[in-house]
Amino acid sequence: MIPYGRQDITQEDIDAVVEVLGSAFLTQGPLVPEFEGRVAGTCGAAHAVAVSSGTAALHLACLALGLGSGDRFWTSPITFVASANCALYCGAIVDFVDIDPETGNLSIAALTERLEWAEGEGLLPKVVMPVHFAGQPCDMAAVHALSRRFGFRIIEDATHALGATHDNRPVGSCRYSDITVFSFHPVKIITTGEGGMALTNDAALAARMSLLRSHGITRDPAEMTAPPEGKWCYEQQALGFNYRLTDLQAALGITQLDRLEGFVLRRRSLAVRYNGLLAGRLVSPLQREPYGVSSYHLYVVRLHGAVEDPGLRTRVFDCMRGRGIGVNVHYIPIPTQPWYREQGIGIGTYPGAMRYYREALTLPLWPGLREDEQDYIVTALSEALEHSG
Numbered sequence: 315m316i317p318y319g320r321q322d323i324t325q326e327d328i329d330a331v332v333e334v335l336g337s338a339f340l341t342q343g344p345l346v347p348e349f350e351g352r353v354a355g356t357c358g359a360a361h362a363v364a365v366s367s368g369t370a371a372l373h374l375a376c377l378a379l380g381l382g383s384g385d386r387f388w389t390s391p392i393t394f395v396a397s398a399n400c401a402l403y404c405g406a407i408v409d410f411v412d413i414d415p416e417t418g419n420l421s422i423a424a425l426t427e428r429l430e431w432a433e434g435e436g437l438l439p440k441v442v443m444p445v446h447f448a449g450q451p452c453d454m455a456a457v458h459a460l461s462r463r464f465g466f467r468i469i470e471d472a473t474h475a476l477g478a479t480h481d482n483r484p485v486g487s488c489r490y491s492d493i494t495v496f497s498f499h500p501v502k503i504i505t506t507g508e509g510g511m512a513l514t515n516d517a518a519l520a521a522r523m524s525l526l527r528s529h530g531i532t533r534d535p536a537e538m539t540a541p542p543e544g545k546w547c548y549e550q551q552a553l554g555f556n557y558r559l560t561d562l563q564a565a566l567g568i569t570q571l572d573r574l575e576g577f578v579l580r581r582r583s584l585a586v587r588y589n590g591l592l593a594g595r596l597v598s599p600l601q602r603e604p605y606g607v608s609s610y611h612l613y614v615v616r617l618h619g620a621v622e623d624p625g626l627r628t629r630v631f632d633c634m635r636g637r638g639i640g641v642n643v644h645y646i647p648i649p650t651q652p653w654y655r656e657q658g659i660g661i662g663t664y665p666g667a668m669r670y671y672r673e674a675l676t677l678p679l680w681p682g683l684r685e686d687e688q689d690y691i692v693t694a695l696s697e698a699l700e701h702s703g
């Protein structure tokens with residue numbers, strides 16, 4: 315099976331991890347801060363906090379912004395469940411804002427309309443989380459302008475978008491947000507096995523996330539509430555978690571990050587090649603937004619006629635899987651998940667998201683995908699569309 319996404323591991327990656335195994339620290343050693351510094355430097359952010367997953371980073375980001383019981387949190391319905399679960403962990407009230415089906419990103423028109431309505435009802439969100447879907451940055455300048463007008467904070471779910479740029483700056487610079495989150499899951503742009511990172515330009519938010527990453531414990535005498543009795547002392551100052559990244563993972567992250575530019579260029583050239591090969595067929599790629607360059611985490615096509623014929627996508631999907639091609643669907647709208655329905659979370663209408671969901675199919679895209687494999691995928695898709703249409 316050709317997977318839809320997969321990691322790219324070299325001997326250099328392997329050597330870096332093996333070297334840590336022989337060192338004094340498997341976790342909480344020198345490589346975690348080094349990795350944090352490298353990612354922050356690459357993205358132009360002042361601070362970075364490495365954690366055990368993208369989900370953990372999203373959770374800490376919500377907590378650092380003070381999201382709590384009864385606060386409102388909005389995100390996209392077309393994202394991985396973690397984008398909304400992180401706010402539910404904090405006791406927040408989660409709701410969803412419709413997407414633009416052409417791009418898969420949050421619709422600025424829908425967000426504006428919703429905010430204007432919520433203002434009148436006294437139901438404004440405390441935090442809004444745009445998701446840079448498939449690696450393509452949302453219109454962050456517009457979201458930022460709305461945050462000024464309506465007084466909400468912004469977390470960017472950039473788990474797809476390491477290596478993307480927005481207004482010629484790297485995603486992660488936090489120019490238009492409080493915190494930006496990356497994931498290093500193996501299908502994402504770079505990997506540490508599991509892992510994630512939260513970037514910010516606000517020292518207090520970074521300090522809060524660092525504290526919560528490790529049980530809410532500090533060992534820094536300068537931060538303690540009372541002078542320590544001895545050098546063994548530590549203080550638990552908040553209820554935190556064990557969300558630490560290991561040095562083994564950080565070592566892999568550092569060598570992976572060295573290849574970030576190459577990964578993104580390869581993904582981009584494969585995506586451009588897909589666009590060319592698929593031109594004139596009964597599918598449309600996601601539309602490109604004018605204000606950013608995608609990292610091409612996912613290559614999604616929308617199948618023509620799939621709204622009118624709800625079985626079409628299933629037939630095409632099964633046909634492709636039957637030929638050994640690991641197509642996928644990103645994502646099932648979160649409010650349609652059974653648990654969300656049972657809890658009555660996000661009950662509303664999302665016509666853009668529902669339309670997008672009916673049509674969407676993710677084709678394989680990762681740096682090691684070969685062009686002959688890509689040709690095979692395109693031929694199989696054309697035949698599947700012919701037989702299924």
Ligand SMILES: *Cc1c(COP(=O)(O)O)cnc(C)c1O
Nearest residue numbers: 367368369393394396473497499
């Ligand atoms: C992968 C992903 C996450 C979660 O990241 P993990 O590292 O797997 O915890 C969150 N949001 C989106 C959109 C993702 O794709």
